[in-house]
Amino acid sequence: xxxSEARGLSAxxxxxxxxxxxxELLRTMVIRDLKLRYRNxxxxxxxxxxxxxxxxxxxxxVFKVLTQTDIPNYPVFLMAGLLPWIFTQGSVAGGxxxxxxxxxxxxxxxxxxxxxxxxxxxxxxxxxVIAYILLVAVLVAFRIELHATIVxxxxxxxxxxxxxxxxxxxxxxxxxxxxxxxxxxxxxxxAWFFLTPIFYTLAIVRNTxxxxxxxxxxxFSLNPMATLVTDYRYVLTEGYLPIRHTAVTLxxxxxxxxxxWYLMRRYSYRFAEIV
Amino acid sequence: MPAVRFTGVSKRFxxxxxxxxxxxxxLLAAFGNAGMDVEQFWALQDVSFTVEQGETLGIIGRNGSxxxxxxxxxxxTLRPDEGRIEVDGSVFGLLELGxxxxxxxTGRENIFLNGSFLGVGHKEMGLLYPEIVAFxxxxxxxxxxxxxxxxxxxxxxxxxxxxxxxxxxxxxxxxLAVGDAAFARKCYDALAEVKRAKRTMLFVSHDPIQVRRFxxxxxxxEEGRIRSYGPARDVIQEYLQSTQGPMTAxxxxxxTDPAEEGDGPVKIVQSVLLDENGVETHSALPGETVTLRxxxxxxxxxxxxxxxxxxxxxxxxxxxxxxxxxxQGPVSVQPGYGTVECRLGPLPLGPGAYxxxxxxxxEGERMSPLHLLRNDLALxxxxxxxxxxxTTVIPHQWRVAAADSGVLPSVDKAVKPQxxxxxxxxxxxxxxxxxxxxxxxxxEEYLGDGWHPVENWPPAVRWIGREARVVLTQDVAxxxxxxxxxxxxxxxxxxxxxxxxxGEEITTFRVSGIDFEDIxxxxxxxxxxxxxxxxxxxxxxxxxxxxxxxxxxxxLGLAIREIRIE
Numbered sequence: 147x148x149x150s151e152a153r154g155l156s157a158x159x160x161x162x163x164x165x166x167x168x169x170e171l172l173r174t175m176v177i178r179d180l181k182l183r184y185r186n187x188x189x190x191x192x193x194x195x196x197x198x199x200x201x202x203x204x205x206x207x208v209f210k211v212l213t214q215t216d217i218p219n220y221p222v223f224l225m226a227g228l229l230p231w232i233f234t235q236g237s238v239a240g241g242x243x244x245x246x247x248x249x250x251x252x253x254x255x256x257x258x259x260x261x262x263x264x265x266x267x268x269x270x271x272x273x274x275v276i277a278y279i280l281l282v283a284v285l286v287a288f289r290i291e292l293h294a295t296i297v298x299x300x301x302x303x304x305x306x307x308x309x310x311x312x313x314x315x316x317x318x319x320x321x322x323x324x325x326x327x328x329x330x331x332x333x334x335x336x337a338w339f340f341l342t343p344i345f346y347t348l349a350i351v352r353n354t355x356x357x358x359x360x361x362x363x364x365x366f367s368l369n370p371m372a373t374l375v376t377d378y379r380y381v382l383t384e385g386y387l388p389i390r391h392t393a394v395t396l397x398x399x400x401x402x403x404x405x406x407w408y409l410m411r412r413y414s415y416r417f418a419e420i421v
Numbered sequence: 422m423p424a425v426r427f428t429g430v431s432k433r434f435x436x437x438x439x440x441x442x443x444x445x446x447x448l449l450a451a452f453g454n455a456g457m458d459v460e461q462f463w464a465l466q467d468v469s470f471t472v473e474q475g476e477t478l479g480i481i482g483r484n485g486s487x488x489x490x491x492x493x494x495x496x497x498t499l500r501p502d503e504g505r506i507e508v509d510g511s512v513f514g515l516l517e518l519g520x521x522x523x524x525x526x527t528g529r530e531n532i533f534l535n536g537s538f539l540g541v542g543h544k545e546m547g548l549l550y551p552e553i554v555a556f557x558x559x560x561x562x563x564x565x566x567x568x569x570x571x572x573x574x575x576x577x578x579x580x581x582x583x584x585x586x587x588x589x590x591x592x593x594x595x596x597l598a599v600g601d602a603a604f605a606r607k608c609y610d611a612l613a614e615v616k617r618a619k620r621t622m623l624f625v626s627h628d629p630i631q632v633r634r635f636x637x638x639x640x641x642x643e644e645g646r647i648r649s650y651g652p653a654r655d656v657i658q659e660y661l662q663s664t665q666g667p668m669t670a671x672x673x674x675x676x677t678d679p680a681e682e683g684d685g686p687v688k689i690v691q692s693v694l695l696d697e698n699g700v701e702t703h704s705a706l707p708g709e710t711v712t713l714r715x716x717x718x719x720x721x722x723x724x725x726x727x728x729x730x731x732x733x734x735x736x737x738x739x740x741x742x743x744x745x746x747x748x749q750g751p752v753s754v755q756p757g758y759g760t761v762e763c764r765l766g767p768l769p770l771g772p773g774a775y776x777x778x779x780x781x782x783x784e785g786e787r788m789s790p791l792h793l794l795r796n797d798l799a800l801x802x803x804x805x806x807x808x809x810x811x812t813t814v815i816p817h818q819w820r821v822a823a824a825d826s827g828v829l830p831s832v833d834k835a836v837k838p839q840x841x842x843x844x845x846x847x848x849x850x851x852x853x854x855x856x857x858x859x860x861x862x863x864x865e866e867y868l869g870d871g872w873h874p875v876e877n878w879p880p881a882v883r884w885i886g887r888e889a890r891v892v893l894t895q896d897v898a899x900x901x902x903x904x905x906x907x908x909x910x911x912x913x914x915x916x917x918x919x920x921x922x923x924g925e926e927i928t929t930f931r932v933s934g935i936d937f938e939d940i941x942x943x944x945x946x947x948x949x950x951x952x953x954x955x956x957x958x959x960x961x962x963x964x965x966x967x968x969x970x971x972x973x974x975x976x977l978g979l980a981i982r983e984i985r986i987e
Binding site: 167168170171173174175178181182185186250251252253254255256257415416418419 | 434435493496497498499500514521522523525526530533534537538539540543566
């Protein structure tokens with residue numbers, strides 16, 4: 147028992163050191179991904195800022211104008227949650243095709259396959275961080291009150307990164323063997339978006355029950371994204387970090403990352419046969 | 422430790438027939454329905470071999486025999502189901518086209534991306550970058566996304582990277598079949614260099630000629646198992662014998678596998694092809710000249726020996742055959758070693774692989790040679806950039822007439838056929854005066870050799886030597902020397918030279934037109950019929966080719982219709 151545990155640990159150490167030895171490749175792949183994202187568009191990298199802005203505009207139109215929502219600072223509220231959502235959703239969607247869409251690489255060169263979903267996630271993360279820094283800068287420019295808890299922001303981003311990377315590795319591996327996943331993921335992401343308090347506050351579902359279930363509890367507690375989105379808002383504008391929920395999300399994120407890593411390690415040798 | 426060691430390696434693939442991997446089949450499986458239509462296919466079964474450091478192993482076999490699976494296992498894109506693979510050193514595989522390239526990235530970006538796949542850092546790759554670009558000859562396109570590249574350009578980029586990063590073990594999978602042959606030739610030379618540098622190579626091909634050229638050891642794979650393993654010559658012979666069975670016998674006019682016959686007192690001990698600089702070569706471009714050098718060993722004195730060489734295309738077509746009997750007749754050999762050389766060319770051969778067979782026989786005993794090496798040497802004819810399709814090279818010249826009246830010129834006038842041959846070796850020199858050529862009264866045979874018939878033209882000959890001499894008789898009543906000549910059509914400049922009479926220069930001439938013109942020279946009057954030795958000395962006999970097919974210089978020559986005294 148002890149022996150196999152030791153072997154397991156050394157295997158993990160070996161896997162980590164292998165990926166570390168390919169860090170140069172990971173860097174190149176991230177840059178490649180960033181370059182390719184907007185290669186043939188006129189505005190290029192600007193789109194990573196422009197598209198959340200335009201989406202925010204749509205939400206403002208729909209909710210502020212049509213439904214007269216009373217959330218204060220609605221654009222800030224939206225942006226704070228929308229940016230992490232776009233990052234996470236992009237990671238899942240990108241990760242999903244990261245292996246199946248790179249048959250050319252899988253079949254011809256060896257490298258740790260984890261790098262494929264990881265590079266997609268990291269490229270998205272780079273865009274996300276830049277957009278968020280700009281958002282904070284805009285908040286400062288418009289003299290919107292910020293709180294000291296903003297120092298936790300990098301930690302939450304890191305947590306978000308681990309969560310997204312884990313999820314991307316899981317879907318990347320599973321999609322190789324079961325292509326049905328891509329259709330499920332499409333629907334799943336749509337549902338997930340609505341079940342995450344991005345354009346609404348949790349207050350509107352408080353004490354709402356559906357089929358006898360406490361909606362607030364289900365949506366909020368079982369959805370790591372809900373925690374993350376509200377965490378971003380809390381540290382930014384409320385000066386508060388819900389430790390307990392965040393800790394749960396951390397456990398979920400680490401578990402997903404471990405699972406994704408394990409699946410990749412365990413099954414990646416068969417990718418070239420199937421892809 | 423050997424560079425590569427396979428021990429009992431097996432690889433299995435699952436062939437799912439058309440249903441694919443879907444939720445439906447998963448559900449079927451979950452409900453215990455075995456109808457998933459999975460067929461197991463052993464791509465490799467119990468394969469064991471070792472490749473020593475610095476060795477070149479060729480792997481041959483039909484498509485689907487498992488050759489490429491071996492390379493994929495080596496490059497770690499596949500993992501064996503059974504057995505062990507040990508590899509000592511870094512491996513880089515040129516597996517198919519554009520391994521690891523991204524079509525949307527530029528050539529430059531792909532070089533660095535490819536480098537990092539090989540574990541070569543950005544900085545290090547930066548040092549190799551100029552070398553890679555120079556070898557690939559893609560300077561102009563290096564900042565173009567490679568999706569706009571041709572397959573040949575892909576190959577060039579991939580190959581250049583592989584050469585530059587110098588992996589310990591280089592895997593090559595049929596890639597050289599792609600792209601223009603001029604580059605393929607460069608690759609062959611580069612690979613020969615890699616081989617000389619004693620780096621380990623694994624070379625996969627279904628073309629035994631390629632394998633034979635590079636590999637010390639050859640492994641023949643059939644249906645996932647090693648059918649034969651050993652020295653290149655033996656295994657390839659075995660392979661060809663099996664593949665050129667009854668089915669292909671009609672296509673192959675003659676065997677192209679190497680074979681040896683004869684055990685006479687004169688033996689070929691070494692044979693080599695040299696390029697124009699005297700460097701060993703396996704390849705040439707159309708129009709180039711190669712020299713075949715054969716070193717022989719004779720046991721005793723013989724005075725009736727004939728050396729011959731025959732050229733065959735890779736499909737067995739007998740292309741050309743020549744021997745010393747044509748020019749020298751039988752030659753004598755002394756006990757010990759000797760060398761025979763044959764200059765072949767300019768080669769009018771189309772792109773492709775050719776073999777040269779060598780033979781030594783005694784006069785009249787051609788059918789039972791002293792020594793015969795069938796298909797001993799391989800010659801790879803390249804394709805110059807931008808030209809040449811087909812099996813042979815026909816000297817030609819395009820002329821396009823400018824349209825002047827809006828009326829299309831007739832085809833005849835638009836494209837003039839080439840009236841004479843570009844090269845001396847394509848027609849047999851005449852030792853006797855050409856028939857139909859009016860040289861006036863003559864008493865002596867022409868001196869020297871090098872006259873060539875000019876086809877499809879008024880009776881004329883072409884002189885390609887530096888100096889032509891002809892002996893004519895001047896009568897008392899005659900006092901004018903007339904030389905009717907023109908420059909050959911392929912020459913792009915006037916032909917200049919001197920005319921001598923009995924060794925004394927009497928004038929210079931310059932022929933610039935492609936229509937015959939008379940050079941008229943007064944002679945000193947004579948009192949009795951006198952023999953005069955008329956000489957034509959060319960100022961230059963070669964011109965650099967400006968247009969046309971031959972990459973090197975061509976013989977200039979002079980077309981002469983008539984030399985007479987009147």
